[in-house]
Amino acid sequence: xxxxxxxxxFWTLGLPTLGVVAIPVLIHxxxxxxxxxxxxxxMEFLLLSQKKNRTWVMLKQLLLLLLRMLAVTAIVLLVAxxxxxxxxxxxxxxxxxxxxxxxxxSFSMSDRWEDTDAFAEAKKVVQRIGDEAARQAxxxxxxxxxxxxxxxxxxxxxxxxxxxxxxGELPDKLTELLAKMKVTQTAAGPMPALxxxxxxxxxxxxxxxxxxxxxxxxxxxxxxxxxxxTELLQMNAAGAEIHLVNCIDRARPNLAIASxxxxxxxxxxxxxWFMEVGVQNFGPAPVRxxxxxxxxxxxxxxxxxxxxxPPGKMVKERFPVHFPNAGRHEITARLESDAVAADNYxxxxxxxxxxxxxxxxxxxxxxxxxxxxxxALAPGGAVRTGIRPQIETPRxxxxxxxxxxxxxxxTNIERLDASAVAALEKYVAGGGGVVFFLGERAEAKYFNDVxxxxxxxxxxxxxxNRAELAIDRLEPAPDVQAEPHFIFRIxxxxxxxxxxxxxxxxxxxxxxxxxxxTDSTVRVAARLRNGAPLVVERSFGKGRVVAFLTTAAPTxxxxxxNPSFVVVIxxxxxxxxxxxxxxxxxxxxxxxxxxxxxxxxxxxxxxxxTPETGAGATTAQNAAVTADGSLAAVLxxxxxxxFYEARLTRTNGATxxxxxxxxxxxxxxxxSAMGPEQLAARLDGIKYQYAQAAAFQSTAGELAGYNLGEAxxxxxxxxxxxxxxxAWSASYHPPGRRSLAQGGVS
Numbered sequence: 001x002x003x004x005x006x007x008x009x010f011w012t013l014g015l016p017t018l019g020v021v022a023i024p025v026l027i028h029x030x031x032x033x034x035x036x037x038x039x040x041x042x043m044e045f046l047l048l049s050q051k052k053n054r055t056w057v058m059l060k061q062l063l064l065l066l067l068r069m070l071a072v073t074a075i076v077l078l079v080a081x082x083x084x085x086x087x088x089x090x091x092x093x094x095x096x097x098x099x100x101x102x103x104x105x106s107f108s109m110s111d112r113w114e115d116t117d118a119f120a121e122a123k124k125v126v127q128r129i130g131d132e133a134a135r136q137a138x139x140x141x142x143x144x145x146x147x148x149x150x151x152x153x154x155x156x157x158x159x160x161x162x163x164x165x166x167x168g169e170l171p172d173k174l175t176e177l178l179a180k181m182k183v184t185q186t187a188a189g190p191m192p193a194l195x196x197x198x199x200x201x202x203x204x205x206x207x208x209x210x211x212x213x214x215x216x217x218x219x220x221x222x223x224x225x226x227x228x229x230t231e232l233l234q235m236n237a238a239g240a241e242i243h244l245v246n247c248i249d250r251a252r253p254n255l256a257i258a259s260x261x262x263x264x265x266x267x268x269x270x271x272x273w274f275m276e277v278g279v280q281n282f283g284p285a286p287v288r289x290x291x292x293x294x295x296x297x298x299x300x301x302x303x304x305x306x307x308x309x310p311p312g313k314m315v316k317e318r319f320p321v322h323f324p325n326a327g328r329h330e331i332t333a334r335l336e337s338d339a340v341a342a343d344n345y346x347x348x349x350x351x352x353x354x355x356x357x358x359x360x361x362x363x364x365x366x367x368x369x370x371x372x373x374x375x376a377l378a379p380g381g382a383v384r385t386g387i388r389p390q391i392e393t394p395r396x397x398x399x400x401x402x403x404x405x406x407x408x409x410x411t412n413i414e415r416l417d418a419s420a421v422a423a424l425e426k427y428v429a430g431g432g433g434v435v436f437f438l439g440e441r442a443e444a445k446y447f448n449d450v451x452x453x454x455x456x457x458x459x460x461x462x463x464x465n466r467a468e469l470a471i472d473r474l475e476p477a478p479d480v481q482a483e484p485h486f487i488f489r490i491x492x493x494x495x496x497x498x499x500x501x502x503x504x505x506x507x508x509x510x511x512x513x514x515x516x517x518t519d520s521t522v523r524v525a526a527r528l529r530n531g532a533p534l535v536v537e538r539s540f541g542k543g544r545v546v547a548f549l550t551t552a553a554p555t556x557x558x559x560x561x562n563p564s565f566v567v568v569i570x571x572x573x574x575x576x577x578x579x580x581x582x583x584x585x586x587x588x589x590x591x592x593x594x595x596x597x598x599x600x601x602x603x604x605x606x607x608x609x610t611p612e613t614g615a616g617a618t619t620a621q622n623a624a625v626t627a628d629g630s631l632a633a634v635l636x637x638x639x640x641x642x643f644y645e646a647r648l649t650r651t652n653g654a655t656x657x658x659x660x661x662x663x664x665x666x667x668x669x670x671x672s673a674m675g676p677e678q679l680a681a682r683l684d685g686i687k688y689q690y691a692q693a694a695a696f697q698s699t700a701g702e703l704a705g706y707n708l709g710e711a712x713x714x715x716x717x718x719x720x721x722x723x724x725x726x727a728w729s730a731s732y733h734p735p736g737r738r739s740l741a742q743g744g745v746s
Contacts, residue, residue, distance in 0.1 A: 074716040104215035107342035121693040140166035147188035157196040187665035242688035253283025256343035256669035268386030269326035278316040281309040295332040326354040343669035347661035355388040369411035369552040376569040407576035412439030429541025433576020437552035460538035467509040498564035506556035597631040606633040611642030
């Protein structure tokens with residue numbers, strides 16, 4: 001006997017007196033009890049005629065009664081939903097059922113409420129599917145794939161179970177497997193997991209595939225699911241059944257530390273500088289008095305408080321730091337616990353130099369301009385700026401690497417070797433910063449032909465001739481008028497600023513009517529009172545170039561004798577050192593930690609320490625030799641946020657330790673989610689079933705072979721048609737009046 005989706009309804013057919021199949025017979029018997037014998041001469045004649053057709057009439061009545069009983073039986077069976085899972089079911093279309101479970105284990109699934117969380121609810125659903133599958137005799141298989149185990153660095157998807165044959169031991173195996181699973185700190189999404197289904201299983205060879213997507217359906221992934229729609233439509237076309245199981249009860253507000261990085265400024269040992277922490281409010285209401293708990297090298301330090309964070313916004317707060325010693329230092333920030341814990345922590349690792357080297361290149365043998373810059377950068381005495389200026393000639397640019405300098409300052413340059421120009425362009429394109437100060441040795445033609453090169457070179461603007469700034473005695477105004485810019489931030493909005501006392505006599509003018517192209521990054525940072533640009537800048541590759549169209553020494557101006565000069569020059573170096581993209585600040589969890597080593601300096605043995613292994617355990621590996629001859633060591637298991645160490649050994653036997661900070665993707669902390677109606681609107685045209693994890697029940701109809709419900713429905717329709725024809729044939733139909741009239745005439 002085949003199983004039923006609703007067996008209780010089926011067993012009502014077997015009750016001797018109340019079975020619904022007996023209802024037509026019961027009605028027939030009741031009608032028979034109402035008959036009475038009435039003598040009637042005409043009826044005697046009819047009875048004699050009936051005896052000749054009695055067998056045929058009785059047969060039609062019995063058939064009619066049987067059809068009605070079968071119709072009632074079919075209706076009950078249609079509701080009970082029998083499932084055929086034997087060999088005949090396979091012939092009718094039932095084959096092996098393959099359950100493919102895609103389990104979201106990104107850290108938003110740690111969303112907690114009451115005594116449970118989203119990942120725990122998802123694991124319960126997985127267990128239900130496995131338990132129900134094990135109770136079925138139909139051939140089945142199960143594949144379990146977590147989101148975080150797809151698309152890892154240069155590695156194929158790693159399912160926990162792949163085409164596992166379902167048997168009686170499956171529930172215990174699943175229980176043991178799920179008990180070890182924990183939600184990760186990754187921001188893995190559903191798209192790679194959906195794509196991996198076809199890669200792992202190949203083309204459908206006739207098996208019935210049921211794909212279960214167990215997730216929290218966050219808005220950032222499902223609000224505009226263009227790629228997801230394409231993948232789901234392809235699954236529909238391949239005949240797969242899709243079940244979307246939502247593992248959260250509702251969306252909750254959440255705070256996340258979205259950034260922790262050094263603020264603008266010079267960083268060196270023994271010099272105070274600033275860090276900046278940013279907290280994102282993913283909730284719908286403002287949050288007030290948010291305390292951020294800070295730590296430095298494992299020791300607690302005063303926390304900072306953010307007065308208010310508007311909904312959907314991030315607020316940043318600066319705090320001072322001071323490390324007396326050079327080397328690697330660790331800074332941490334955390335919030336009090338809320339719905340999700342992983343994004344309440346942020347880590348930053350800073351390699352603090354003893355000082356910041358700045359290169360000063362002067363075109364004059366006496367280096368007069370460079371010396372004024374040097375005095376501004378390192379006044380000496382009790383004043384420590386953390387900057388170490390180094391004065392060199394232009395030839396130095398061609399001989400030595402520039403990568404170790406915080407910035408390069410060029411003063412009063414006449415010309416440079418082609419190799420020096422190439423070295424500067426490479427330095428800036430890689431993220432370095434260069435500033436030009438012009439002077440009496442500078443020639444407009446050389447700058448335009450070699451350094452500007454129609455906007456393709458380093459220099460931001462073309463030059464015309466030297467110009468004199470005429471004195472305006474009628475309407476005196478400050479010679480230098482600063483635009484809103486980082487290097488003039490100290491003097492912004494101040495009427496009696498020292499900057500107002502700067503006098504400029506000579507400068508290089510730009511060609512009359514010249515305007516930067518619309519797509520240019522050229523920007524004017526300061527102008528003269530006649531409107532002519534004085535300080536201009538542009539981006540070049542990943543770096544910046546700033547040009548002062550006057551001298552650094554007090555020859556064309558008196559700026560170097562003004563107190564504002566020191567502030568501007570020091571802020572200028574900090575501005576030039578803001579390289580776009582600091583790898584140490586942008587490492588995310590699950591990104592491989594890759595080291596490139598010079599084999600002439602380092603031995604190939606590398607030992608990694610992760611936040612999980614702790615101080616007593618490390619992972620050792622030998623670095624591989626790459627095509628360019630360097631050594632490459634890669635740590636792929638970086639699924640935890642925190643501090644990582646790489647312990648190296650130099651060829652001379654000395655040891656070296658490098659530290660790195662890896663953080664979670666703060667965007668995953670946005671817990672806004674899509675409800676069933678919103679999903680339906682965005683997945684219009686896709687066939688799927690939706691359920692909440694708490695209400696999800698795996699049924700035999702989803703797990704067994706061929707469901708007979710549809711066949712029974714078609715049979716019932718045919719049965720009712722035959723019943724109506726037979727009922728009409730077995731009933732009495734008196735002739736119409738017209739027929740009687742015609743009979744009377746004849």
